[in-house]
Amino acid sequence: MAVTTSPYASDALPGGTVDAVVIGGGTAGLNGVLMLTRSRRSVVVIDSGSPRNAPAEAMHGFIALDGTPPLEILRRGREQVRQYGGRIVYGEVTSAEPAAPSTDGDLRFTITLADGLCVSARRVLVATGLKDVLPEVPGLAEHWGHGVVHCPYCHGWEVRDQPIGILATGPASIGHAFLFRQLTEDLTYFSHGTHLDEATRARFAARNIRIVDTPVREVVNNEDGTLAGVRLTDGQVVARRVFAVATRMEAHAEGLDGLKLPMQDLPDNMGRGIATGMAGTTEVPGVWAAGNATDLAAQVGASAAAGALAGAHINSVLATADTDAALAAAQGETPAL
Template structure:
């Protein structure tokens, strides 16, 4: 399937049945192979991208020994030497969740302050705290993740690094739609703003799945897409009926 290069509303296209309030909505999609297709309505389901901290060696292990979700990856990393690479306040809760999966958990603060109450709670759960910043991820001879090197030169052995990524909706090629976006609190991520059934402020455009609900897993994303699709179909059915009625000679 060709990638979308550009998607935007476009005037001057062949006529199509008018929707509610006489709106004749058309969109043009330019594909990477040069082809162009048009549509009366658009459903954006581009998903999201995870933005990792800029720590050398981290991205190379993403999706294998570098993970982000205890519910997605917990079974595979259970009982391993796990390190939490702090990215913000959300990483504190992250630590308690991964502590349920291992007896050996280390929390790397990365310069983010931990108050005394949190340090006390970590101590109660035997979560080791390392305040010296991580300089890079180091590998074993076989290429697997071996641990992290701190800025003081010390290497802390870890088999898994858990990191709360910043999640951002994929927006490539969609600038022409001018969809409103919003940032989540705590630098958690950026998503397309949406209302009921995935509607947006841009007439004729819906969003679904991780493009608007950054925490949705596969089941929730699929359900959101089905709901948006049904809503679009209902709107088109009304538009077609309105157009047919307008074209019927008066009796």
């Protein structure tokens, strides 16, 4: 078996049962932990160390932290939750499933890691984030997070006034084009086999958005490896410095089959995430979800806020369970599930 080295100091798993396990150590997960640990809850974070925004040089759109490198934000977050007793374990979850209830009738879950170690928890917060699925165009993926971007709010200011191309993936790319047109006067829309009706073509023409209907064959690089443009299937090369792509977004749910999480699809094949209700609750008792795993379009600030709300709700539910157990013990009863 290959040995995986943690990108940061990893804590040891505790013995016994903890109040909560948080699967995913991004902003949603860490903010959920912060709320729980500040309420003196025992919490373990299982983190794979591969956040969605890792390729980006800086995070934007979050007041006071705008321009901060994503990995620096996570470093600070880990440091803060550890101050309150939270444990952060580097690893991959291979299974997560309900276990037999405790003697007081409370819920239990068993989380197993790739190295075979397990942790028992009363509640689970899934904050695994998502993966962006790019079109299968040779050379595109190597520029992800730099010359190839997806969000006008995350990256738009940094690519303003440059020759930008929209590589269409479906109907969502049309709205994408108008957002990026706000940032540059040199915008080309590569329909790449997707449909554009005459009304949309007229709207593009009104905004001076050029349309290329010939499919894209591959990405072309400059000698220094930066993005130079794309080569079409007819051999023509169209120069572009940046490409914006509306990716298909899919929640990370590897290893979570045992939880039987409810999933939901976005329109136009835009993505698939975990279905949640108020404060990140799911249909599975004792399991919450927050951040991009459930809100596929959430930026860092929204993900952090959702994690905080879920953490606070988990603490409230645990407080009720603690009180029910204490009352039952005082009356010599076993509380009902």
